[in-house]
Amino acid sequence: MQTKLWTISELASELGMTTRAIRFYEDKGLLTPQRVGVNRVYNYQDRARLKLALRGKRLGFSLGEIREFLELYQLDMTKVPQMQFLLTRVQDKTNQLRRQQEDLAAMLQELEALEVECQDILRQQLKH
Amino acid sequence: MQTKLWTISELASELGMTTRAIRFYEDKGLLTPQRVGVNRVYNYQDRARLKLALRGKRLGFSLGEIREFLELYQLDMTKVPQMQFLLTRVQDKTNQLRRQQEDLAAMLQELEALEVECQDILRQQLKH
DNA sequence: GAATACATTGACGTTAACGTCAATAACAAT
């Protein structure tokens, strides 16, 4: 079975980033695409990893954190000690994310209150 | 009535940051504390703004974005055109935050699935 | 009044995350 492949500029334009950034991410260990000759070639999994990386960026994580995150998904799931380690790391991450969720919720609540306030004032003014 | 005041190093240690960072934020327009002689003095509102700024940082916003955010809270609520502008800006921000919330939820879901997977495997292994 | 503690401004250094060339190679189309 032939799986779909992408060139670097295809991926870049699809995901709204530059080729430079993709190569940089590879430099930082987030990606390891195959090569055809000297050219990079990305498969479906590479693309998925890139998407995950971008999501991490949108959430404010550094490339180092994103790398750690991605590594969680490619450990050997058979060796017990590695599993123990992975489990605590995953739990750490989820805790961090839950704290972030609280921050987000608080910020949203305040903004929504401000929005209502704005609308009230505008309605008052427009009555005259 | 006397309101409580803080020195820069008090604020820094309370909020877990350096004095350098606080001065830097002032440089970027996030804060404008009063002075007693040459020394900076922070009131309750300054402190609240700093806390908001730190929350913004935890959510991955740049100091520029945080500044814009803080400015939403100190506009003149009486002038209609300013209100119109503020309202759309607030709505933009809340939309952005809602998208971020989706990203966060997705990430959390995947991690929680991974967590369950880990626990299953560990339980299997420990049965023997 | 000398030392200690905490403040100031100013300048330079640093790290992350790319942007921006430049030189070179492979390949396709004219």
Add this chain to the structure above:
DNA sequence: ATTGTTATTGACGTTAACGTCAATGTATTC
């Protein structure tokens, strides 16, 4: 054969967000 497109590596530049001195000032304590 040359022009154009897309790729490569390498080097240097840039911005944000501080860190790290250094030189100086003021207030308190011994």
